Each structure stands twice: as C-alpha cells, then as structure tokens.
Amino acid sequence: MxxxxxxxxxxxxxxxxxxxxxxxxxxxxxxxxxxxxxxxxxxxxxxxxxxxxxxxxxxxxxxxxxxxxxxxxxxxxxxxxxxxxxxxxxxxxxxxxxxxxxxxxxxxxxxxxxxxxxxxxxxxxxxxxxxxxxxxxxxxxxxxxxxxxxxxxxxxxxxxxxxxxxxxxxxxxxxxxxxxxxxxxxxxxxxxxxxxxxAEAAPMTAPADAAAGAGTGGLGLSGYLYDLQNQLSPFSYTSEWIGKVIVVLAIASAVVAIGGLAYGLYARHKARRLAEDMGPV
CATH class of the missing domain: 1.20.141.10 (Chitosanase, subunit A, domain 1)
Known part of the structure; x- marks a missing residue:
C-alpha cells in the first residue's frame, strides 16, 4: 500500500x-x-x-x-x-x-x-x-x-x-x-x-590538435628555410625571396598553432564542464 x-x-x-x-x-x-x-x-x-x-x-x-x-x-x-x-x-x-x-x-x-x-x-x-x-x-x-x-x-x-x-x-x-x-x-x-x-555533444579536440601540430610543423619548416637563406646569402635575389617566404610562413604557422592550442583548451574545458553537469551517462 x-x-x-x-x-x-x-x-x-x-x-x-x-x-x-x-x-x-x-x-x-x-x-x-x-x-x-x-x-x-x-x-x-x-x-x-x-x-x-x-x-x-x-x-x-x-x-x-x-x-x-x-x-x-x-x-x-x-x-x-x-x-x-x-x-x-x-x-x-x-x-x-x-x-x-x-x-x-x-x-x-x-x-x-x-x-x-x-x-x-x-x-x-x-x-x-x-x-x-x-x-x-x-x-x-x-x-x-x-x-x-x-x-x-x-x-x-x-x-x-x-x-x-x-x-x-x-x-x-x-x-x-x-x-x-x-x-x-x-x-x-x-x-x-x-x-x-x-545531451549536447562535447566539442571535438582532434581538429584543434591537428591544427596545433600543423602550425608547429610550419614553424619548424620556417626554421629550415632560415638556415637555407643563410647558406644562399651570397645569391642576394634568392636569399631575399626565401626571406619573404620565411616571414609569411612563420606568421601563418604561428597563427594556426596558437589558434589550435586556444581552441583545444576551450574544447577540453567545455567537455569537462559538460561532464561535470551531466554526470555519468
């Protein structure tokens, strides 16, 4: 009863x-x-x-x-x-x-x-x-x-x-x-x-990790090109052209790497908050 x-x-x-x-x-x-x-x-x-x-x-x-x-x-x-x-x-x-x-x-x-x-x-x-x-x-x-x-x-x-x-x-x-x-x-x-x-889907971190990795790789490539520029410095025209490529590549790589790292932190924070609010599902 x-x-x-x-x-x-x-x-x-x-x-x-x-x-x-x-x-x-x-x-x-x-x-x-x-x-x-x-x-x-x-x-x-x-x-x-x-x-x-x-x-x-x-x-x-x-x-x-x-x-x-x-x-x-x-x-x-x-x-x-x-x-x-x-x-x-x-x-x-x-x-x-x-x-x-x-x-x-x-x-x-x-x-x-x-x-x-x-x-x-x-x-x-x-x-x-x-x-x-x-x-x-x-x-x-x-x-x-x-x-x-x-x-x-x-x-x-x-x-x-x-x-x-x-x-x-x-x-x-x-x-x-x-x-x-x-x-x-x-x-x-x-x-x-x-x-x-x-429940809303947790944001994916894989794209952010990939972007951060690509950006870091780009920065590494710009360092390689910098060494190459020093080796080709006697050839002023070639050296100047490589220098411009290095600047563009370094800036683009830094933007991609920083953006990837920032979004990765955001995605992980949001996923953690989602898990805290939802509990075990």
Missing amino acids: ASSREKEAMARVLAHELGYVNHPKDPGGPTNKGITQRIYDAYRRSKGLGAQSVQVISMKEVTEIYHRQYWDAVRGDDLPAGVDYVLFDGAVNSGPKQSIIWLQRALGSLYKGRVDGTMGFTTIAAVNAVNDHDALIDRICDQRLAFMRRLKTWPTFGRGWSARVAEVRSIGQAWATGAAPQVANFYDGASAKAFAED
Whole structure:
C-alpha cells in the first residue's frame, strides 16, 4: 500500500505532467500523465495485455506504474520527507537512474560509493547521515537544472523545466522543514522528458590538435628555410625571396598553432564542464 506522502507526491507530479502531449521535439514521444507510450507498452506486456494508445491509459494503470516504476525505484518509502518527492518527480521526468545520480552527486563526500544511479544501501546510508535535508534538496535541484541546461532540448523546454524545478524545490523543502507544501501547477513545456541521451555533444579536440601540430610543423619548416637563406646569402635575389617566404610562413604557422592550442583548451574545458553537469551517462 502506498504511503500517504506518496499519494500527495503523486498528486503534485500529476499536476506537473497534466494530460496527453505529443510535442515533436519531446524525446519521450506520445505521453499521458507522465507515462510514455514505450513505458505503457512494457507495462501492458508484463500484464499479458495487448498494446493500446497511451491516450486511453486509466488512472489505475497510472497509479500502479508510478508506484512500481518510479516511487519504488527511488525507494521513496526509505527517504526523508521532501527528498522522497524531489527524487520521485525527477524520476518521472528523467528516469529513476538519472534522478538517483543527482542525489548521489548532491550527497558529496558523505556518499562513498560509485555514482551509478543505483539506490542501494550505501546511498540510503549517506542520505541518513545528512543533517540538513533542506540544503540537500537545494543541491539535488541544482544538479537537475545544470543537467537540463546541457540538453539540446533546453531552448524549447527550458522555461517550463525551470519553473517546474523551482516548484519542486519549494514543495520538497516545505516537506523537509515540516511546513505545509503548496499545490503544484502545470507549466507549458515542463512535462517534456529530459533524457541524458539528448545531451549536447562535447566539442571535438582532434581538429584543434591537428591544427596545433600543423602550425608547429610550419614553424619548424620556417626554421629550415632560415638556415637555407643563410647558406644562399651570397645569391642576394634568392636569399631575399626565401626571406619573404620565411616571414609569411612563420606568421601563418604561428597563427594556426596558437589558434589550435586556444581552441583545444576551450574544447577540453567545455567537455569537462559538460561532464561535470551531466554526470555519468
């Protein structure tokens, strides 16, 4: 039997999800009350039932899927008030594994295990060691927003997601501090699925490395030509011509090398920031 807080949490998640949506840019595809067609198909198969459109999903089915697929997956009954709801809402929106990853990262040094999205004994023990659940909820929501900002779908759904996470933060912290949580609201775009598979691509460093190598090679060639110029100095016309080539080649090579090195530093920095925000995918 679901706990009373699960029912209250579910009511708020459903307010965020509302009804049937099928936005062309939503990676979840056809979705009703937060349940995608793929999840609904799997649920129906597990019951020995035939496939049907998620548009006609019943509330009984929604409740069972939410309980088994999301609440139990994040072990909601084992989590403190507020933290359970925050993890639950994140699980419905981005999958249980991703929501647990945000928690594991938010736990910081208290968590001694691998950041793997598995809600095991180590994760639960770390949560139980937290004294300030209000602050923990802040960190979880910060992780969630940083993750969402790295998705290619952020320009389309970012405004709705931001409003949803702000409300989740407020409701979760109210529960954590013993205050009465507000009701949840629906925000346009907030129900779109936020999946790690839609992360922006990390910039490639190979072209930058190649440019830096080519530039360095060009500088080496200009040095060789300089030696050649000294050898041909008695032949003033040839020496003067080589001198002009050396200047042009040296400048061009320096520009290519510096540009390659600069872009390589930028690309590596951006890739590192992307990895920090996304976590293990």
